[in-house]
Amino acid sequence: MRCRTAETGLLRGEGSRWLGSMAELHTDRLLLRRWRDSDLEPWAAMNADPEVREHLGDLLSRDRSDASVAQYQADFDRRGYGWWAVEVRGTGEFIGFAGLDPVDDGMPFTGVEIGWRLARSAWGQGYATEAARAVLAYGFDTLGLPEILAVTTSTNHRSQAVMRRIGMIRDPADDFDDPCAPDGPLRPNVLFRIARGART
Numbered sequence: 417m418r419c420r421t422a423e424t425g426l427l428r429g430e431g432s433r434w435l436g437s438m439a440e441l442h443t444d445r446l447l448l449r450r451w452r453d454s455d456l457e458p459w460a461a462m463n464a465d466p467e468v469r470e471h472l473g474d475l476l477s478r479d480r481s482d483a484s485v486a487q488y489q490a491d492f493d494r495r496g497y498g499w500w501a502v503e504v505r506g507t508g509e510f511i512g513f514a515g516l517d518p519v520d521d522g523m524p525f526t527g528v529e530i531g532w533r534l535a536r537s538a539w540g541q542g543y544a545t546e547a548a549r550a551v552l553a554y555g556f557d558t559l560g561l562p563e564i565l566a567v568t569t570s571t572n573h574r575s576q577a578v579m580r581r582i583g584m585i586r587d588p589a590d591d592f593d594d595p596c597a598p599d600g601p602l603r604p605n606v607l608f609r610i611a612r613g614a615r616t
């Protein structure tokens with residue numbers, strides 16, 4: 417582990433509320449919450465959608481999709497942050513995830529990265545940016561992180577647009593090839609950063 421871990425989860429941040437070992441985050445339109453069994457089916461549908469997976473890799477089987485949720489919940493319980501399930505408050509609809517995760521081992525940098533993944537039907541409504549702002553606030557104000565990173569493929573322009581909207585900056589000198597990705601479009605990656613205090 418190369419980052420701050422679970423103890424930080426004992427703190428309580430503005431706009432967040434503890435539910436067991438996991439804080440809920442509220443925004444104008446969204447609730448970031450613990451995963452529920454009812455999320456598994458729409459989550460699996462997202463992970464079987466080639467458009468959602470275009471910059472992520474293989475489509476996931478239902479078993480692998482379900483296993484990912486079990487892992488997210490275990491990570492959250494262990495360290496106090498991770499991938500929240502994202503729900504639209506007005507309708508209760510599950511639309512994907514957003515959150516924070518330690519950078520994978522083997523990457524040419526270390527730290528904690530922010531990320532998001534929404535169902536295709538939820539794109540184009542500002543939900544990813546709204547969730548990301550709440551996650552950034554949690555990372556800086558509650559976890560006390562000095563910096564948050566974001567990584568995506570060079571061709572994932574929609575995700576890079578979210579990074580820019582929340583005030584993250586890319587230095588082309590940080591561009592790198594993902595050592596875990598096969599040769600092809602998933603390999604060239606970009607790195608965005610934001611320091612505490614630089615949030616917009």
Ligand SMILES: CC(C)(COP(=O)(O)OP(=O)(O)OC[C@H]1O[C@@H](n2cnc3c(N)ncnc32)[C@H](O)[C@@H]1OP(=O)(O)O)[C@@H](O)C(=O)NCCC(=O)NCCS
Nearest residue numbers: 468471532533534539540541542543544545567568574575
């Ligand atoms: C990356 C991803 C989350 C981006 O979603 P997104 O909907 O494009 O991003 P935002 O939430 O910031 O929405 C911005 C769009 O909503 C529009 N919008 C509509 N209503 C809005 C509102 N009330 N507030 C803000 N923006 C609004 C914006 O104008 C913008 O439109 P545009 O795409 O035509 O420029 C989404 O494409 C995705 O899930 N991709 C697959 C998974 C993935 O690649 N994840 C990232 C891996 S690193």
